[in-house]
Amino acid sequence: MDAIEAEHLVREFKNGPRAVDRIDLAVRSGEIYGFLGPNGAGKSTTVHMLTTLLPPTAGTARVAGYDVVHEGPQVRMRIGAALQEAALDPLLTGREHLRLQASLQAMPRNERRARAGELLARVGLSEAADRKVGGYSGGMKRRLDLALALVHRPPVLFLDEPTTGLDIQSRTALWGEVGRLAREEGVTVFLTTQYLEEADVLADRVGIIDHGRIVAEGTPAELKAQVGRPSVEAVPADPADRKLVGEILARFGEPITSAKGVAVRLREGESDLAGIVRALDADELKVEHLQLHQPSLDDVFLAKTGRSLEGEAPEEEQSARPGLAMEPA
Amino acid sequence: MSFAVARAVAWRTLHNVFTHPSLLIPSLIFPLFFFTAFAGGLSRVRDVPGFDFPLGYTAFQFAFVVLQSAAFGGVFTGFGIARDFESGFARRLMLAAPNRAGIVLGYGAAALIRWLFTVAVVTGVAFAVGMKVGGSGVDLFGLYALALLLNVAALLWASGVAMRLRTMQAGPVMQMPVFLTLFFAPVYVPLSLLKGWIHAVAVVNPLTRVLEAGRGFLAGSPTDVGAAFAAALALAALFSLWAVRGLRNAESAG
CATH class of the missing domain: 3.30.70.260 (ACT domain)
Known part of the structure; x- marks a missing residue:
């Protein structure tokens, strides 16, 4: 069974074009699927539908075997998600966030403390665990967001542009952690990114989305081979x-x-x-x-869309703020 | 599962309120200010011909302040919900909570506990300044039960607005109708002393029944109890539909 399946998935917004236009997805269990595309291509909208945050206008999707529209609670119990903006409560500490997340997921009380400590150590936030999140750097918030997504050991993980705004050291460390989750824990990872290198390094398979449609799909090597x-x-x-x-x-x-x-x-x-x-x-x-x-994935993107993806990222690269380096797992 | 979500949401709301005075003080200051200003500053109203409340003006105002603190407590929690939507934190809750109705339940529980703290302080102050109570403990419980329903109704109203508009700018939309409904009831004098359009409005205002019954409980001679509870329950039921539809609206908007 595929961990993520979507058939003819559509999302239309009022008075706007189709943000997602009849996309089909089949992501295998334990796979890292890179969803690559420029800003506004429909990546986040797809993630919002797959994580039950947004109902599809048409089409169907199943995550971890459950329908995202009719079985939302079952889906949410089996997924973790770190969305594009790490929305955290500035008045809570990192450890309190983990406690809250564990409570929301009805994790047994006696497991919460140990799990919080384990995850804080894994993302390198042990020392900052009892500081209010309002004082965290952008990189620290991202890492806490990842830890929150992992609290209840979800079999499917959605990461929406997880490294945007991170310095290269934090980015590399996060790649290492994502890779480890898939290899060692068998977690299925659905990763959206606009960084070609990220998709190339991390993803077992890549889907390229542009104007709401998947224009190419395959392993990075297959896609590059298609180009030349x-x-x-x-x-x-x-x-x-x-x-x-x-x-x-x-x-x-x-x-x-x-x-x-x-x-x-x-x-x-x-x-x-x-x-x-x-x-x-x-x-x-x-x-x-x-x-x-x-041939690079940008060559693939260029061949499939007539545009280059390389020019899309610098805006966020420039605004990248330094964060603490992540400790190795 | 709903209760786990509700407990988590309530814990976080109360944690923030009780560890940050800027969030706690407004909901405490408002009823204390009203109580001091009305019961103290307008105390000579008790001498107005036709003013027939037997326990004096302090107890007369206390019933209103208890109800007002309950209603505003619900609205202040609505502000918190709007803040959570504006900051994106509500999306985290919607994503993490298997059962989303638990989110509203959690905010409701937090509003209730927050109000209980406020009303304990207000009651303490009222007794400290010599307020007399004619009714028994059971009668007082009746007043607090009415206020509790009002707290729930106000919270459901405010959360419905917050989940539809999802911005802090919705604050006046949440507060103004509650404020007007409260003050179009016979706040300063009994209903029988009101004249003209304000009397006409007060007669049809459901809060009037609740306020009159609350004062009756305090005096030990409950009146219109059935109508008051029916009005409060009807408001809570109506606004629970409003809140649930607001939640659906927020879910559709993503």
């Missing part, structure tokens, strides 16, 4: 050698444009790289720069 083979770009040390270097590279693939030097799309893939190095060396040609370009 890798390419090699070489910049000769002596500009006069440009033609000779181009001739050698042409033996390995079809020439493509390069701003600085010469480049070819490799016929056999990255295994050609060694042959190129040997051929250049045999002709005693020196290069100041030789680079293998693997």
